[in-house]
Amino acid sequence: MSQIDMPLFPLPQQKQIWAVGGCKGGTGKTIVTVSLGILLSRLGHRVVLIDTDLGGANLHTCAGIRYPAKTISDFLLKKTNSLEDLLTETSIENLKIISGANDSLTIANLPHVQKLKLIHHIRRLPADYIILDLGAGTSFNVLDIFLMADSGIVVITPEPTSVENVYRFIKSAILRKISNYLSDLKYNDILKEAVASKENGPLKSIRDLVEKINRIDSSISASLEEKISSFYPKVIINQVRANDNMMLGMSIKDIANKYLGVNLDYVGYIPYDETVHESVKKFKPLIIEYPNCSVSLCMSLTLKKLLNGKEPLRGIDAGQII
Amino acid sequence: MKKIEDLNYYELLNVSEDATLSDIHRAYLLIASAYSKDSLAAYNILSENERVDMLGRIETAYTTLSDKKKRLLYDKEVLKIEPDRNTSAPILFANDIKDEDDIKFKEENEKSVLKLTDLSIFGGAQLKNIREMKGITLDEISKKTRIRSSYLKAIEEEDFDRLPEEVYIRGFLRSYAGYIGLDPEMVSKNYKFKKI
Numbered sequence: 379m380s381q382i383d384m385p386l387f388p389l390p391q392q393k394q395i396w397a398v399g400g401c402k403g404g405t406g407k408t409i410v411t412v413s414l415g416i417l418l419s420r421l422g423h424r425v426v427l428i429d430t431d432l433g434g435a436n437l438h439t440c441a442g443i444r445y446p447a448k449t450i451s452d453f454l455l456k457k458t459n460s461l462e463d464l465l466t467e468t469s470i471e472n473l474k475i476i477s478g479a480n481d482s483l484t485i486a487n488l489p490h491v492q493k494l495k496l497i498h499h500i501r502r503l504p505a506d507y508i509i510l511d512l513g514a515g516t517s518f519n520v521l522d523i524f525l526m527a528d529s530g531i532v533v534i535t536p537e538p539t540s541v542e543n544v545y546r547f548i549k550s551a552i553l554r555k556i557s558n559y560l561s562d563l564k565y566n567d568i569l570k571e572a573v574a575s576k577e578n579g580p581l582k583s584i585r586d587l588v589e590k591i592n593r594i595d596s597s598i599s600a601s602l603e604e605k606i607s608s609f610y611p612k613v614i615i616n617q618v619r620a621n622d623n624m625m626l627g628m629s630i631k632d633i634a635n636k637y638l639g640v641n642l643d644y645v646g647y648i649p650y651d652e653t654v655h656e657s658v659k660k661f662k663p664l665i666i667e668y669p670n671c672s673v674s675l676c677m678s679l680t681l682k683k684l685l686n687g688k689e690p691l692r693g694i695d696a697g698q699i700i
Numbered sequence: 701m702k703k704i705e706d707l708n709y710y711e712l713l714n715v716s717e718d719a720t721l722s723d724i725h726r727a728y729l730l731i732a733s734a735y736s737k738d739s740l741a742a743y744n745i746l747s748e749n750e751r752v753d754m755l756g757r758i759e760t761a762y763t764t765l766s767d768k769k770k771r772l773l774y775d776k777e778v779l780k781i782e783p784d785r786n787t788s789a790p791i792l793f794a795n796d797i798k799d800e801d802d803i804k805f806k807e808e809n810e811k812s813v814l815k816l817t818d819l820s821i822f823g824g825a826q827l828k829n830i831r832e833m834k835g836i837t838l839d840e841i842s843k844k845t846r847i848r849s850s851y852l853k854a855i856e857e858e859d860f861d862r863l864p865e866e867v868y869i870r871g872f873l874r875s876y877a878g879y880i881g882l883d884p885e886m887v888s889k890n891y892k893f894k895k896i
Binding site for chain 2: 536537538541542545584585588603606624625626628629630632633636637638639
């Protein structure tokens with residue numbers, strides 16, 4: 379490898395799993411997933427993209443594969459015991475995908491045990507970065523896969539429907555995280571009691587919930603707060619047009635922090651560009667077909683921000699990056 | 701995890717306690733935009749009362765922290781912080797500013813939460829939000845600054861076809877910003893002069 383081809387970022391010491399979600403459909407989760415994957419693979423990382431949206435799977439199309447021979451349903455239907463068997467090569471070096479295509483199965487219907495098995499096998503895949511493209515909605519399975527990732531990335535568009543859905547998604551995800559944590563501690567009843575409690579008014583924020591739990595049993599409040607503060611989703615604003623408010627991401631971050639008690643990391647915006655539509659029509663990944671368009675350039679900036687986040691990525695010493 | 705009513709003025713504006721005046725101006729622009737009447741970010745998450753209440757808190761915080769005497773008093777009496785002029789990142793007020801390099805040097809040493817980055821450039825919509833929040837009309841600014849209302853409107857709408865050359869727009873921006881209580885130089889410097 380010549381010096382000019384050397385990756386900009388050091389290879390990670392530990393595998394990283396990212397999940398790209400965001401409640402509403404059509405926000406561009408799949409384009410973001412594929413673009414980040416291609417950019418990471420170009421930095422010399424081994425990357426696997428997994429389409430976990432079985433009901434509306436189209437990651438393979440955005441990655442330039444028309445007819446994937448193997449899909450994740452082969453694993454879920456026990457046709458194979460290994461996810462590794464389902465890895466499909468792409469035209470891009472270091473980049474493989476696991477498609478969720480051509481199947482009416484929805485991951486929302488996965489039994490709990492099967493979901494745990496899937497998560498276990500995802501973690502064992504041979505890759506430096508595994509990026510999961512999530513389906514829309516706030517089903518427990520979508521939320522659990524989002525929460526199992528080292529970094530959860532939420533993609534929003536600057537529209538009222540998308541913004542209201544994202545708060546719903548964030549609230550649902552943090553509630554699920556709290557619920558899973560209390561369940562692990564065998565404290566399931568506390569959450570039910572806190573939610574049912576009418577003392578001090580209705581629950582509006584995570585802060586209210588923690589307060590109510592604290593009143594019921596103060597012994598777990600410190601560890602619960604620690605768990606909540608470790609929930610640090612990244613936010614990308616996609617399809618930004620000329621007249622949109624450029625500060626929407628910062629505004630959402632502030633409101634989520636003050637009113638939901640959740641810290642978000644706004645990592646960047648991606649402009650609206652017809653080239654996205656054109657690349658999908660051509661079955662060519664955007665980053666490959668239009669490497670110098672505004673979307674590709676902003677994806678690179680966003681990736682840079684993701685790799686330099688204030689919160690160190692698990693398994694990587696932040697000081698080692700750049 | 702603090703309640704809204706327990707947030708101090710610095711926390712309300714998301715700045716550190718040693719934030720410079722320009723940090724405070726920028727933070728105010730960002731935060732006021734989040735809670736403005738037409739804010740997309742506040743849609744369906746805040747009630748009208750919550751939004752208006754927060755704007756009032758932000759206005760109070762900004763009025764206090766952007767005034768040297770009021771800020772020192774607030775730091776001392778409420779936060780129990782003694783001013784320390786020997787720190788590496790001294791508090792910087794408008795009347796302490798010598799020149800652009802001085803501002804730049806001080807800002808580079810700052811560690812405030814909000815920094816001006818490519819993610820936080822602002823445009824006419826934010827200026828309009830703050831003007832409306834203060835109940836100031838464009839006609840009023842036009843009369844006082846002798847700038848045509850149509851130019852002021854075009855600045856808010858970022859309609860550059862209806863505006864003269866950039867050098868004139870910067871002059872208009874300074875007058876407009878000064879009238880609505882913002883730092884004229886900061887607004888002129890950071891205004892988004894082109895569409896995405």
